[in-house]
Amino acid sequence: MDKDALRKEWKRRLSSLSEEKRNEWLHQMYDKLFSHEYWTSSQIIGVTVSIGNEIDTRPIIEQAWKEGKVVAIPKCNPINKSLSFYQFNDDDQLESHYFGLKEPNPDLCEKIHVSDMDLLLVPGLVFDHSGYRVGHGGGYYDRFLSKENDLLTAALCFEMQLVENLPHERHDIPVGVIITSDKWIESRKKSENNRFQ
Ligand SMILES: Nc1nc2c(c(=O)[nH]1)N(C=O)[C@@H](CNc1ccc(C(=O)N[C@@H](CCC(=O)O)C(=O)O)cc1)CN2
Ligand SMILES: Nc1ncnc2c1ncn2[C@@H]1O[C@H](COP(=O)(O)OP(=O)(O)OP(=O)(O)O)[C@@H](O)[C@H]1O
Numbered sequence: 001m002d003k004d005a006l007r008k009e010w011k012r013r014l015s016s017l018s019e020e021k022r023n024e025w026l027h028q029m030y031d032k033l034f035s036h037e038y039w040t041s042s043q044i045i046g047v048t049v050s051i052g053n054e055i056d057t058r059p060i061i062e063q064a065w066k067e068g069k070v071v072a073i074p075k076c077n078p079i080n081k082s083l084s085f086y087q088f089n090d091d092d093q094l095e096s097h098y099f100g101l102k103e104p105n106p107d108l109c110e111k112i113h114v115s116d117m118d119l120l121l122v123p124g125l126v127f128d129h130s131g132y133r134v135g136h137g138g139g140y141y142d143r144f145l146s147k148e149n150d151l152l153t154a155a156l157c158f159e160m161q162l163v164e165n166l167p168h169e170r171h172d173i174p175v176g177v178i179i180t181s182d183k184w185i186e187s188r189k190k191s192e193n194n195r196f197q
Contacts (some may be wrong), residue, residue, distance in 0.1 A: 004169065006134050010125040013160060014053040014083075022074045028181035029156050030059055036184060038152050040178060042118035044070040048083055048104040054123060061088065072112040075103045076140060083144045085112040118143075119152045122175050127157050128166040131174030131187030141146065145173040152176055 001009065018149045033039055043062050050057040074124040076098055086093075086109035095105045122141050125135035133155060135141060145153065154177040162180065178185040 003134050003137070006126050006166070007137060008160060011050050011136075012054070014125070014158075017053075017158070017160075025158055025181035026056060026059075026062070026093075028143075029055070029179055031160075032181075032184055033154070033156060035059065036154070036177065037180065038119050038154050042069065042152065042188060044072055044112060044117050045126060046072045046074070046112075046117050048121070048123050049088075050072055051100060051102065051140065053132050055158075055192070058150055060121070060156075062119060065089075070112070071089060072117055073104050075092040075106065076101065076138070081139055083140050085114065085117065087112055088136060093197045114144075114148055114151070119154065120148075122153050122155045124155055124157065124161075124175075126161055126163060127155060127175070128163050129178075129185060130165075131155075131176065131185075132166045132168040132172055133175060134166060139171070142173055146171065154179060156180075159175070 039045075045059055047057050048054070049061075061071050071088045074083040074085055074086040076083060080097060084104045084106075084148075086104035086106060088094075088104060088109065093104055094102045094106045096102055121138065122145075126134045145151070153175040155175045156179050159180050159182055163177070174187055176187065178187050
């Protein structure tokens with residue numbers, strides 16, 4: 001399957017997940033994330049504001065606030081397909097101009113410099129065991145990550161979003177850790193670790 005076919009198929013699969021299973025798995029995933037050292041050692045966390053059938057990021061944002069962490073959310077620049085991150089403290093700072101996404105209003109938010117970010121949670125539809133991903137197809141995160149070698153990256157996904165191998169191109173950048181409801185995968189080292197099960 002090419003990337004477009006994968007996108008289409010996994011959007012369909014995600015939309016057919018029952019509310020009950022979705023919630024059960026999400027809570028297991030959050031627990032794994034919040035006990036991972038990437039989370040505990042990070043003060044400034046980049047995360048999207050989820051929409052539709054994406055992994056619900058609201059509980060992650062609220063946990064970060066509760067722990068006194070800084071939440072940085074992305075704003076797209078569709079002209080050059082770049083991302084800028086802004087500090088998110090309050091829902092009043094959100095606006096929706098582009099593609100139905102909830103984005104920060106730059107007039108109401110402080111900009112976060114990438115070099116200050118500790119951990120970036122990367123969205124995606126399908127992932128493989130090496131950390132390669134297929135996202136919504138804008139290439140925003142690959143472009144962004146191509147300039148940020150040192151940033152810790154993690155992705156949350158359901159087990160059903162994991163496949164053995166994805167087609168990838170030279171510009172694709174794998175995420176460091178994948179967290180599912182069952183396990184976390186240190187994808188960069190290609191070794192699985194079930195320490196948090
Ligand atoms: N919640 C959430 N926010 C996110 C992402 C995400 O996956 N989830 N992104 C993850 O990357 C970025 C936005 N990703 C996008 C990926 C593709 C298109 C897209 O297909 N745009 C079309 C059509 C635009 C239009 O109709 O206006 C295009 O560019 O041709 C848009 C945004 C940043 N914010
Ligand atoms: N670093 C880059 N430099 C130039 N073009 C890029 C780069 N990364 C991705 N692209 C281009 O962006 C488009 C979308 O890329 P891709 O299919 O990998 O997106 P995606 O990873 O699914 O989306 P996203 O990162 O927004 O979640 C492709 O045409 C790809 O060639």
